[in-house]
Amino acid sequence: MASDSTEMRRPDERVRRISPMTRLLRRPEFGAIGGAILVWLIFALIAGNRGFLTLRGTANYLEVAAQLGILAVAVSLLMIGGEFDLSVGSMIGATGMIIAVLSVQFGWNIWVAILVALVFALAVGALNGLLVTRTRLPSFIITLGSLFAIRGVTIGVTRLVTGRTQVGGIKETLGYDSASTVFASALQVLDPSSSRVVYANFPISILWWVIVAAVATYILLRTRPGNWIFGIGGDPAAARNVGVPVDRMKILLFMGTAAAAWLVATIQVLSVGSADTLRGEQREFYAIIAVVIGGTLLTGGYGSAIGALFGALIVGMVQQGIVFTGIDSDWFLVFLGAMLIVAVLVNNYIRKRASEAK
Amino acid sequence: MDSRPHNPILEVRDISKYFGTVVALNGVSMHVNPAEVMCLLGDNGAGKSTLIKLLAGVHRQDKGEYLVNGKPVHFNSPRDALEHGIATVYQDLAMIPLMSIARNFFLGSEPTTGRGIFRRFDVRAAHRIAREELEKMGIDIRDPEQPVGTLSGGERQSVAIARAVYFGAKVLILDEPTSALGVKQAGTVLRYVAQARARGIAVIFITHNPHHAYSIGDRFTILKRGRTLGTYTKDELSREEMVAMMSGVDELERLEHELREFRDQDAQRLADAIHDEEENYG
Numbered sequence: 001m002a003s004d005s006t007e008m009r010r011p012d013e014r015v016r017r018i019s020p021m022t023r024l025l026r027r028p029e030f031g032a033i034g035g036a037i038l039v040w041l042i043f044a045l046i047a048g049n050r051g052f053l054t055l056r057g058t059a060n061y062l063e064v065a066a067q068l069g070i071l072a073v074a075v076s077l078l079m080i081g082g083e084f085d086l087s088v089g090s091m092i093g094a095t096g097m098i099i100a101v102l103s104v105q106f107g108w109n110i111w112v113a114i115l116v117a118l119v120f121a122l123a124v125g126a127l128n129g130l131l132v133t134r135t136r137l138p139s140f141i142i143t144l145g146s147l148f149a150i151r152g153v154t155i156g157v158t159r160l161v162t163g164r165t166q167v168g169g170i171k172e173t174l175g176y177d178s179a180s181t182v183f184a185s186a187l188q189v190l191d192p193s194s195s196r197v198v199y200a201n202f203p204i205s206i207l208w209w210v211i212v213a214a215v216a217t218y219i220l221l222r223t224r225p226g227n228w229i230f231g232i233g234g235d236p237a238a239a240r241n242v243g244v245p246v247d248r249m250k251i252l253l254f255m256g257t258a259a260a261a262w263l264v265a266t267i268q269v270l271s272v273g274s275a276d277t278l279r280g281e282q283r284e285f286y287a288i289i290a291v292v293i294g295g296t297l298l299t300g301g302y303g304s305a306i307g308a309l310f311g312a313l314i315v316g317m318v319q320q321g322i323v324f325t326g327i328d329s330d331w332f333l334v335f336l337g338a339m340l341i342v343a344v345l346v347n348n349y350i351r352k353r354a355s356e357a358k
Numbered sequence: 359m360d361s362r363p364h365n366p367i368l369e370v371r372d373i374s375k376y377f378g379t380v381v382a383l384n385g386v387s388m389h390v391n392p393a394e395v396m397c398l399l400g401d402n403g404a405g406k407s408t409l410i411k412l413l414a415g416v417h418r419q420d421k422g423e424y425l426v427n428g429k430p431v432h433f434n435s436p437r438d439a440l441e442h443g444i445a446t447v448y449q450d451l452a453m454i455p456l457m458s459i460a461r462n463f464f465l466g467s468e469p470t471t472g473r474g475i476f477r478r479f480d481v482r483a484a485h486r487i488a489r490e491e492l493e494k495m496g497i498d499i500r501d502p503e504q505p506v507g508t509l510s511g512g513e514r515q516s517v518a519i520a521r522a523v524y525f526g527a528k529v530l531i532l533d534e535p536t537s538a539l540g541v542k543q544a545g546t547v548l549r550y551v552a553q554a555r556a557r558g559i560a561v562i563f564i565t566h567n568p569h570h571a572y573s574i575g576d577r578f579t580i581l582k583r584g585r586t587l588g589t590y591t592k593d594e595l596s597r598e599e600m601v602a603m604m605s606g607v608d609e610l611e612r613l614e615h616e617l618r619e620f621r622d623q624d625a626q627r628l629a630d631a632i633h634d635e636e637e638n639y640g
Contacts, residue, residue, distance in 0.1 A: 222478045224468040231465045234454035241436060242466030302456040 028295035029307030031347045035293065036310045039317050047324035054193040055200035057324060062202065065316025066209035067264050069309050071283060072290035073209075073216045074260030076308035078253040079291055080220070082233035082300030083132060083139040085254060087124075088287060090150035091261035092280025095121050096268060097158050100167035100275030109174040110270075118262050124150065125258025129251030139254075147284065155277045168274035176270070183208075184271035205267045209309065212260065216305035225249065233300030289336060290315050293343040295351075302351070314339070365428070367392050367560045368413070368444065368529050373422030375408050382408040384584040385422070390529065390560040395551060397571040398564045399604050400581035406564050409581070410533050413562070414446040415439035426529075443528035447518045447535060455507030459499055460488040462506050463521050487524070495520045495553050512543030516550045523554055530554055531562045536570045548574045568601045580604060 024030055043052045051057045071088055078085055095117040102113035128146055132139045158165055170176065186201040220226040231239035232246045240246045261280070269275050294311030296303025315336065322332050366389035375383040383405045390396040400406045411417045412424070415433030423430055426442050433439045436446070453462050464484050471480040485502040492499050497516045499509075506514060515535045522530055532551065536544035551574055555561055565571050571578060578595060580587040580603050587603055595603075 218478075222481065224470060224479050227461055227465060227468050227479055230457050230461060231454060234456050238454055239465065243437060243440075244466045297456070301454060 025350055027304070028302060028347075028351070029304040029310060030295070031343065031350055032294040032307045032310035032314065035343065035346075036313050036317070039314050039321070043317060043321035043324065047321060047326075050324045050326065052321055052324040055189055055191045056194075056198065057320070059189075059200045059202045061316045061320035062206050062313075063316075064320055065313045066203065066205040067267065068283070068286055068290055068315055069209040069312030070205070070212050070264050070267075071257075071260050071287040072294065072308040072312045073213045073305050074257045075287045076291040076294060076296050076303055076305050077216055077220065077229060078257050079288075079296050079298070080233045080300060080303040081229045081250060081253045082236065083250060083253065084143060084288070085128065085257040086140065086143040086284045087128060087146035087150055088257050088261040089280040089283035089285075090147050090154065091121055091124065091258050092265045092268070092283055093277055094124075094150050094154040094265075095262040096265035096275040096279050097154050097167065097277055099266060099269050100170060101158065101161055103173040103176075104167050104169045105162055107174070110170070110179050111175045113173075114179065114266055117265065118259065121258040121262035122255050125255035126251055128258070129247075129254035132254070133247040133250050151277075151281075158277050165277040166274060170269055170273045170275070179266075180270045183267045203267075203271065205271075208263065208267065209312075212263070213305055213309040216308075220305055225252075229253070230301060233302070235301070286315060286336075289340050292340060292347075295347050297351075298344075311343075366390060366425075367427060368562075369423075369425045369428075370409075370413070370419075371423040371425070373409075373412065373419045373424065375405075375412060375417060376420050381584055383412070383419075386581065386584070386586050387422075388579045388586065388589060390562050392528070392560050393555055393558045394576045395555050395561040395563055395574050397575035397578045398562055398581065399566065399568065399571055399578055399600070401566055401604055403583070404581040405584040406566075406581055407533075408584075410446065410531055410562075410564055413439070413444065413531055415444075440525075443526055444531065445522035445525070445527035445529070446531040446533065447515065447522055449534045449537065453506050453514050453518055456505055458503045459492075459506055459509070459517060460484045460502035463488040463491075463502075463517065463524075467525060491524045492517065492520050495523065495550050497550065510543060512539050512546045515539070515547045519547075519550050519554060523557065523559060527559060529560045529562065531564070533564050534566070535563070536565060536567060544570060566604070568597060568604060572597045572600060 046052075071092075075085060075088065098117040098120055099110065099113045102108045102116060103110040124146070128139070128143055131137070131142045135142070155165060158167070171180075182204070184204065186203045188199045188201055191198045191200045218226075220229060228239065228244045228246075228249050231242075231244050232249055236246050261283075264283075265275075265280065268279060290311035291303070291308045292298060292311070293314055294304060294307030294309070296307060318335050318339065319329075319332050322329050322335065369387075369389035371387050372385045373383055373387070374381070374385055386405065386409060388396070388398070398406055398409065408417065412419055415436045415438050418432065418434075424433075425431065426444070431438075431442060433442075439446070454465070457465070460481075461484070464487075469480045469483045469487065470477050471483070472478050488502045489499065495516065497513065497520060499513075499517075506517070509517065519530065519532070519535075535547050535551070539547065548570060551561055551563060563571065563574065572592075575592065577589055577591050578600060579589040580600070582604075590600075
């Protein structure tokens with residue numbers, strides 16, 4: 001290789017061999033992958049004999065992780081691009097309700113309802129992005145506003161149209177069967193750990209989660225827009241100077257998080273069979289926590305979609321794992337909060353060690 | 359004064375720029391030829407920054423002509439200037455510390471491979487080209503994947519220069535590239551400037567350090583209070599004359615005088631203080 005011969009030809013005291021370990025540590029998702037293994041080991045030790053290690057237990061936490069992970073992956077791209085989206089939780093409630101009201105109340109084919117919900121999500125995402133890029137206000141403020149506004153509109157309109165805040169009967173709507181195959185089917189596996197005939201259900205949302213993470217990672221690492229996302233998060237002025245369409249990219253990223261919320265809402269509505277105006281509450285914070293645990297820098301310009309996938313896995317394992325340990329699940333929030341802070345400290349430490357100047 | 363026959367690649371004639379009531383530039387003329395380093399010298403407030411921003415397409419002049427290859431141009435944005443081959447490397451670098459060298463190098467102009475939806479960022483080519491181009495400039499990077507934040511200030515400047523050269527800069531405007539650097543690092547950057555000149559690029563080198571200017575420059579244009587004091591070739595101007603012209607000899611002498619006075623006053627105050635102490639406790 002040319003690069004090797006160069007190093008041979010000109011030995012330089014400034015050239016330091018980079019160990020494969022440093023290379024690994026330099027990956028932003030390293031902490032999250034290590035953390036996921038650690039969390040799994042801890043629960044395997046504490047709750048291994050109480051069902052955590054069974055296929056059913058695994059399917060259980062993977063389902064939780066998948067729904068959060070779809071959201072977290074999209075949010076990770078946005079956060080690498082230097083912005084926040086606090087409105088994704090409300091967006092889950094809104095799009096879920098659009099699907100339910102249109103299909104149940106108005107008798108539309110559910111596929112059309114799902115499509116309308118997607119258009120709505122993309123439009124609101126674009127509006128978030130436009131407001132952020134036009135006003136130059138922090139996206140934290142803009143999307144904090146849309147967090148409340150979207151939730152309010154969802155509750156208000158649903159009550160006006162249906163007189164209730166919950167809409168059921170999704171399973172009787174037109175086109176439900178095919179839609180539920182795509183968004184809410186499950187792979188049934190006979191659980192060998194039980195003496196009785198017990199099946200573990202692996203929902204298709206797990207597949208969506210992996211697909212979304214794979215596509216996001218490809219975009220981020222192997223496309224021009226991916227490079228721009230790092231650039232606009234790292235230094236928007238510098239990116240603009242070299243011709244990166246900063247505003248357009250940001251708007252697209254906001255549309256991406258809104259679309260992820262729509263996907264989660266579709267999966268939820270079809271698998272539960274109903275929609276609730278309050279669905280998705282606080283999901284925006286869970287998503288940010290998963291992204292940050294995944295190694296993405298809060299200030300943008302650095303991070304990973306794979307990390308977000310593993311961040312969501314950690315949150316899912318802890319949330320469901322606690323149930324298996326027999327500890328009151330009220331304590332989950334304490335773990336979540338502590339984990340967030342520890343993860344940021346560990347990630348900062350690793351990043352500093354890996355990218356420190358000589 | 360400069361009397362060589364010239365076919366400048368970039369030239370401004372009698373250019374003026376006002377900001378409200380402030381006259382930032384007042385009838386400034388200068389030009390730069392291919393394969394030449396033209397140093398633009400001046401103290402703070404001389405109008406250097408305004409002139410660079412004007413050349414880079416950030417500002418537009420209120421009076422005067424801006425010619426590229428002998429033709430008048432009107433730039434509306436830095437992008438326009440870039441398209442004419444005029445690249446500016448700013449002091450604050452426009453490099454993103456957390457991104458790798460290769461990703462920084464190609465930001466906004468990434469090489470791609472494949473077609474349609476399979477069109478993707480050719481990471482391998484990016485690494486190879488970044489390494490090769492930096493090598494051509496004599497910059498020895500260890501690993502194109504390492505974050506720019508791990509490079510020293512001089513190395514970062516050098517990468518920024520190499521990037522401008524690779525993307526076809528014919529005129530390279532360097533805004534104080536050495537001012538924040540140590541002696542050794544400044545030397546490194548000056549060497550890359552010489553490399554760029556050897557490749558036929560016209561360099562406008564902005565500095566207020568006469569020593570850096572004198573070691574690399576072919577010609578020197580001195581700005582003071584928004585006006586040109588003149589353009590000189592190296593043999594027309596000694597280093598001392600240059601320093602004197604930049605700040606004004608009388609000003610330097612006045613400064614020295616003031617400093618001496620401060621020193622005398624301090625000495626007097628100290629003596630008084632000691633005297634007081636002795637009176638109180640003595």
